[in-house]
Amino acid sequence: MNVSVKDAARLLSVSEKTIYRWIQQEILPVYKVHETYRFNRAELIEWATSRRMGISPDAYAEPETDSLPLPSLAEALEAGGVFYRIGGTTREEALSETVTHLRLSDGVDRTYLYQVLLARERLASTAVGGGVAVPHPRNPALVHATRATVTLCFLENPVDFCALDGKPVTMLFTLISPTLRFHLHLLSKLGFVLAAPGFRRVLGQQPGREAIFTALQRAEARLAPAS
Numbered sequence: 001m002n003v004s005v006k007d008a009a010r011l012l013s014v015s016e017k018t019i020y021r022w023i024q025q026e027i028l029p030v031y032k033v034h035e036t037y038r039f040n041r042a043e044l045i046e047w048a049t050s051r052r053m054g055i056s057p058d059a060y061a062e063p064e065t066d067s068l069p070l071p072s073l074a075e076a077l078e079a080g081g082v083f084y085r086i087g088g089t090t091r092e093e094a095l096s097e098t099v100t101h102l103r104l105s106d107g108v109d110r111t112y113l114y115q116v117l118l119a120r121e122r123l124a125s126t127a128v129g130g131g132v133a134v135p136h137p138r139n140p141a142l143v144h145a146t147r148a149t150v151t152l153c154f155l156e157n158p159v160d161f162c163a164l165d166g167k168p169v170t171m172l173f174t175l176i177s178p179t180l181r182f183h184l185h186l187l188s189k190l191g192f193v194l195a196a197p198g199f200r201r202v203l204g205q206q207p208g209r210e211a212i213f214t215a216l217q218r219a220e221a222r223l224a225p226a227s
Helices: 005-012 016-024 041-050 073-080 091-101 110-123 180-194 197-204 209-221
Strands: 031-033 036-038 082-086 127-129 149-159 169-176
Touching: 005 016, 005 041, 041 180, 073 149, 073 169, 073 180, 073 209, 082 091, 091 110, 091 149, 091 169, 169 180, 180 197, 180 209, 197 209
Parallel strands: 082 149
Antiparallel strands: 031 036, 149 169
């Protein structure tokens, strides 16, 4: 928790007064450490991007990886894979089963990853509505992954993920990234394609992998090249 109120205001391009107001309204992910407000940088930026807020370019600065090309969603899904009939009747069971199928980098502890994903869900549900959830660590650095993956799992049973629309979840897109820059890039793209009716319609049919990748590539192609 190394981001202060002053840092948060700079990252979100707002005043410190606005940050304090959001804290009082309990709409900002914040922690109180020794009577001082502190923020998790990854959580803060994710919160802002999910609301399409303007963010300082400094928020994405990662000198050690800035020169690396950002992966496409299709590339990340190819690396992560598509799986069907994932078991579980509760959120905990579905996440546990999902973690056993993830194609993880060497050295990533599956038990620890499950705990990280579950902690993220308890902090705030990753369900995005329409039967879809996007489990991910609140801070990519916690997992120590070496490559970016998106794994699509179709659940055998609808599961309550405490979605705002009240609908049970039938699909999980689990996002694992080596850096915050990759994480936010893929999360943003995933949010875009999941809002595309055509892509969601294809997913609802739970088709074969080829049909999913074709639909994903079409949806992703509609994104501006600069994104």
